[in-house]
Amino acid sequence: MTSTIDSLLAEACELAEAAGSLTLEWFRKSELDIAIKEDGTEVTAADRAAERFIREELARRHPRHAVFGEEEGGEITSSGLSWIIDPIDGTRGFVRGVPLYATLLAVVDDEEPLIGVIHIPALHSTIGAGRGVGCWLDGQRCMVSERPGIAGSLVNTSSYETFSNEALLGLKESGALMRTWGDAYGYYLVASGQAEAMVDPVCSPWDLAPMPVIIGEAGGTFTDLNDARELDLRAPADSVNAVASNGLIHDQLLDALRYR
Numbered sequence: 001m002t003s004t005i006d007s008l009l010a011e012a013c014e015l016a017e018a019a020g021s022l023t024l025e026w027f028r029k030s031e032l033d034i035a036i037k038e039d040g041t042e043v044t045a046a047d048r049a050a051e052r053f054i055r056e057e058l059a060r061r062h063p064r065h066a067v068f069g070e071e072e073g074g075e076i077t078s079s080g081l082s083w084i085i086d087p088i089d090g091t092r093g094f095v096r097g098v099p100l101y102a103t104l105l106a107v108v109d110d111e112e113p114l115i116g117v118i119h120i121p122a123l124h125s126t127i128g129a130g131r132g133v134g135c136w137l138d139g140q141r142c143m144v145s146e147r148p149g150i151a152g153s154l155v156n157t158s159s160y161e162t163f164s165n166e167a168l169l170g171l172k173e174s175g176a177l178m179r180t181w182g183d184a185y186g187y188y189l190v191a192s193g194q195a196e197a198m199v200d201p202v203c204s205p206w207d208l209a210p211m212p213v214i215i216g217e218a219g220g221t222f223t224d225l226n227d228a229r230e231l232d233l234r235a236p237a238d239s240v241n242a243v244a245s246n247g248l249i250h251d252q253l254l255d256a257l258r259y260r
Helices: 002-023 045-061 165-173 184-191 211-217 250-257
Strands: 034-036 042-044 066-069 082-089 102-108 113-120 125-130 134-137 154-157 177-179 197-203 221-223 240-245
Touching (some): 002 102, 002 113, 042 045, 045 082, 113 211, 125 211, 134 211, 165 250, 184 197, 240 250
Parallel strands (some): 154 197
Antiparallel strands (some): 082 102, 113 125, 125 134, 197 240
């Protein structure tokens, strides 16, 4: 099974990197066409092209695998393997020329996420993990940080406007360094040991699908705000949340956020 996971991880990284390179054709281009979806979020031709590329590759390589993507929908099967695509995580930043957006891929089996990939196209950098085979940053094994206390720890989020006033005040009082290197890049920083935590009070399943295996294989802890470890991949958009940390500060972080 390990060899199968290794090959799936390599393939997922390859696909995410190829799709991510497509997005660079539109990045910081003045002619970028931006549309607003029904949920009020932005979408571009780059989002659609990247997802379409991955779908066509999967249809050719793995016609029996299920596929679900942010832009084209699909299904997650209860048996066999499913691929979950977020072609541009951080579209809001992408359309403003911020180079920290990501292409995300996850492979899910009947248990939980099996493979997770975060590719940052503008940085030409990839973190990928597979269950039982570790977490890898650009070909090198990576681990979470060893900082034991929340005071002085770097805690990221995608947006502080999604925090309750109580949670925001609790985090501020904890002594954490609060920054907004968010979206998938925040999880990238935690898994590579460059930050201690990432908090997302409002997310969609495709934003988080790669994260449990990436954070777990890097030695960290991934839960929701109520300390539950199971991610509902079939949940509606904007209905899930997440806390990822180096594990050592996880309980302190949840206490600071006052969800326990």
